[in-house]
Amino acid sequence: MTGAPTPLQRIVSRATIWVPYLWLLLLFLAPFAMVAKLSLSEPAIAQPPYIPAFFFSDGLADIWAKLQQFSFANYVFITQDSLYWKAYLSSLQIAVISTFLCLLVGYPLAYGMARVPRNWRPTLLMLVVLPFWTSFLIRVYAWIGILKKEGLLNQFLLWLGVIGEPLTILNTSTAVYVGIVYSYLPFMVLPLYANLERQDPTLLEAANDLGCTRMAAFWKITVPLSFSGIVAGSLLVFIPAVGEFVIPSLLGGSDTLMIGRVLFDEFFQNRDWPVSSAVAVILLLILIVPIMLFQRSEARGREAGR
Amino acid sequence: MSAAQLPERSSFHPWTDPNAQPFITFQNVTKRYGDVVAVDNLTLNIYEREFFALLGPSGCGKTTLMRMLAGFEELSEGSLHLAGEDLAGVAPYRRPVNMMFQSYALFPHMNVEANIAFGLKQEGMAKADIAERVGRMLALVKMEDFARRKPDQLSGGQKQRVALARSLAKQPKVLLLDEPLGALDRKLREETQFELMELQEQLGITFLIVTHDQEEAMTVADRIAVMERGKIVQVAPPMEIYERPTNRYVADFLGDIDLIETTVAKHAKGFVQLETAGGVSLKVASEDVPSVGSTAWFAIRPEKFAITKAKPKSADNLLSGEVWDIAYMGGMTIYKVKLDDGDFAKAMVMNRDLTSGSRITWEDRVWLSCSRDAARLLTS
Ligand SMILES: Nc1ncnc2c1ncn2[C@@H]1O[C@H](COP(=O)(O)OP(=O)(O)OP(=O)(O)O)[C@@H](O)[C@H]1O
Ligand SMILES: [Mg+2]
Numbered sequence: 190m191t192g193a194p195t196p197l198q199r200i201v202s203r204a205t206i207w208v209p210y211l212w213l214l215l216l217f218l219a220p221f222a223m224v225a226k227l228s229l230s231e232p233a234i235a236q237p238p239y240i241p242a243f244f245f246s247d248g249l250a251d252i253w254a255k256l257q258q259f260s261f262a263n264y265v266f267i268t269q270d271s272l273y274w275k276a277y278l279s280s281l282q283i284a285v286i287s288t289f290l291c292l293l294v295g296y297p298l299a300y301g302m303a304r305v306p307r308n309w310r311p312t313l314l315m316l317v318v319l320p321f322w323t324s325f326l327i328r329v330y331a332w333i334g335i336l337k338k339e340g341l342l343n344q345f346l347l348w349l350g351v352i353g354e355p356l357t358i359l360n361t362s363t364a365v366y367v368g369i370v371y372s373y374l375p376f377m378v379l380p381l382y383a384n385l386e387r388q389d390p391t392l393l394e395a396a397n398d399l400g401c402t403r404m405a406a407f408w409k410i411t412v413p414l415s416f417s418g419i420v421a422g423s424l425l426v427f428i429p430a431v432g433e434f435v436i437p438s439l440l441g442g443s444d445t446l447m448i449g450r451v452l453f454d455e456f457f458q459n460r461d462w463p464v465s466s467a468v469a470v471i472l473l474l475i476l477i478v479p480i481m482l483f484q485r486s487e488a489r490g491r492e493a494g495r
Numbered sequence: 496m497s498a499a500q501l502p503e504r505s506s507f508h509p510w511t512d513p514n515a516q517p518f519i520t521f522q523n524v525t526k527r528y529g530d531v532v533a534v535d536n537l538t539l540n541i542y543e544r545e546f547f548a549l550l551g552p553s554g555c556g557k558t559t560l561m562r563m564l565a566g567f568e569e570l571s572e573g574s575l576h577l578a579g580e581d582l583a584g585v586a587p588y589r590r591p592v593n594m595m596f597q598s599y600a601l602f603p604h605m606n607v608e609a610n611i612a613f614g615l616k617q618e619g620m621a622k623a624d625i626a627e628r629v630g631r632m633l634a635l636v637k638m639e640d641f642a643r644r645k646p647d648q649l650s651g652g653q654k655q656r657v658a659l660a661r662s663l664a665k666q667p668k669v670l671l672l673d674e675p676l677g678a679l680d681r682k683l684r685e686e687t688q689f690e691l692m693e694l695q696e697q698l699g700i701t702f703l704i705v706t707h708d709q710e711e712a713m714t715v716a717d718r719i720a721v722m723e724r725g726k727i728v729q730v731a732p733p734m735e736i737y738e739r740p741t742n743r744y745v746a747d748f749l750g751d752i753d754l755i756e757t758t759v760a761k762h763a764k765g766f767v768q769l770e771t772a773g774g775v776s777l778k779v780a781s782e783d784v785p786s787v788g789s790t791a792w793f794a795i796r797p798e799k800f801a802i803t804k805a806k807p808k809s810a811d812n813l814l815s816g817e818v819w820d821i822a823y824m825g826g827m828t829i830y831k832v833k834l835d836d837g838d839f840a841k842a843m844v845m846n847r848d849l850t851s852g853s854r855i856t857w858e859d860r861v862w863l864s865c866s867r868d869a870a871r872l873l874t875s
Binding site for chain 1: 566588593598600617
């Protein structure tokens with residue numbers, strides 16, 4: 190029996206629509222508002238170490254009055270010290286290269302997983318997720334043991350006779366790349382696998398039938414069709430990689446400049462909460478812009494198809 | 496179709512010519528998937544420019560047969576030749592064969608135009624020629640207005656037409672059509688059938704078509720193969736396969752047929768006399784002479800039965816019964832008659848005038864009659 194929805198049903202269905210927004214509000218917008226507000230305040234030797242720009246408990250009129258005399262001093266400071274924009278640029282560079290490396294390693298992996306006989310796939314999927322069962326921190330520490338001068342990798346290479354003396358990998362940017370690619374690979378593989386596994390194999394047969402070699406069919410059919418998987422995986426790797434803190438701290442040297450480390454130092458070493466908040470806000474803006482641009486182009490692409 | 500081409504077609508029967516070279520040869524081909532035998536020791540010759548139809552129930556191996564020819568499946572046993580060349584080990588993209596897939600397999604990220612142009616681009620055809628060919632193909636399947644649409648913005652029938660256009664675009668030597676017209680409405684389907692036949696005349700393509708529609712097979716095909724569980728039961732031109740089926744399976748699969756189980760009573764000159772379980776004796780012209788006492792089936796198409804209320808004065812075969820059901824089909828009426836021995840038989844009558852359909856009604860006692868030449872004797 191389907192009749193007009195009862196008031197209760199209507200409320201429930203409304204509520205389900207609002208759940209994601211509530212989620213967004215509680216876990217993203219509210220913390221963001223707090224950080225943004227913090228970034229406008231002045232540092233002070235106090236507990237907590239800043240003078241608030243305004244209070245959310247002030248009346249609206251009061252907030253408005255204070256808004257007009259806001260100081261963006263913290264933001265100005267960030268633009269003046271080259272340390273910050275160098276750290277942003279170097280983070281972006283490291284994130285872009287790591288994302289690309291993840292794609293390079295992850296695509297064949299996901300492709301292979303999507304092509305093996307069906308009954309193998311759950312096992313392989315399990316193996317991809319398996320590292321999550323141990324702590325992230327422990328896994329990164331393990332890499333120290335592998336990469337350090339007298340570590341497993343060097344011992345192995347020496348034993349093979351490929352190298353005469355141990356390589357310095359730990360505390361270089363190479364180690365940071367290794368750490369990021371290793372840690373974020375599953376985030377690349379999973380969306381790609383989901384996409385590739387869904388693709389209809391008869392499309393490749395059709396391409397074969399129309400004169401494509403297997404290789405050509407891969408580039409003309411499989412890759413374009415997996416574009417959304419590539420984008421999803423790349424965003425999942427790129428976004429956390431930009432703000433990554435643990436990996437450069439543990440594996441990187443003093444010359445590996447990343448914004449996550451700068452932020453941490455600003456917050457805990459300098460105890461300059463307002464500046465570190467400003468650093469965080471700018472980082473967020475840097476990350477949000479490409480996402481929005483991408484979504485716009487997606488929407489336009491979809492419309493152009495009509 | 497122009498009238499000038501018809502005589503040519505009607506004299507097209509290379510399969511009766513012992514000197515004709517077959518174009519496609521399946522020689523003792525078997526295809527197994529694990530334990531499943533999809534195609535079972537099958538031998539089949541198809542000739543150049545032939546329009547060849549495969550008929551058979553779901554799962555009998557029609558698609559498998561096509562996929563082997565297209566190069567997507569390796570043969571488990573046997574050999575396959577095309578224009579004298581052994582196809583073993585020849586990759587699909589090297590075969591002059593194009594296939595229209597049962598699931599269409601249109602590329603979802605390309606619009607209609609790009610889908611049709613795909614094979615031509617692959618071939619390295621000049622841009623202007625591609626545009627011209629694509630335009631012709633679009634016109635052929637009446638999809639000009641949809642050139643810029645993506646496949647997911649098309650209806651099932653429209654997708655089917657694009658798939659057809661795409662497989663035709665390269666003008667291959669052999670075109671494999673796996674249920675090409677199933678999703679089209681009746682009118683469009685009939686039009687497309689004629690388009691296909693005309694195209695085949697023009698381009699000299701050899702067509703291999705799978706269809707579930709017997710009428711379609713009868714309309715378009717030079718020869719029809721009826722398959723059952725991976726084997727071919729009979730290959731013959733439409734008329735022969737309809738009029739002279741070799742066994743009950745083929746007879747029953749193509750069109751309607753009344754099958755009456757009988758025992759062979761005696762042989763006479765040019766005909767065999769049969770006897771039903773109810774003791775009615777029936778005559779059928781036959782070259783075969785099954786041994787007396789063996790079981791045989793008296794097979795007759797419903798339209799070959801005459802149905803009357805009065806007992807005909809003279810007829811080779813006479814059966815009496817009661818009208819059990821009547822199906823009025825517009826152009827004709829089908830009577831389902833319960834014979835005196837309890838079996839059912841169907842008789843079909845053309846409705847020549849407005850009242851003819853109403854003369855015989857439910858529960859009337861009627862006579863079914865036919866000549867010995869109208870029926871066929873089947874022993875298996
Ligand atoms: N890849 C495969 N693996 C295992 N069995 C298969 C495979 N492809 C086909 N078969 C089996 O082979 C037999 C023939 O299949 P095929 O697709 O040729 O049938 P079909 O005559 O085309 O049927 P339909 O009319 O339903 O399309 C079926 O029993 C099917 O289950
Ligand atoms: Mg099939």
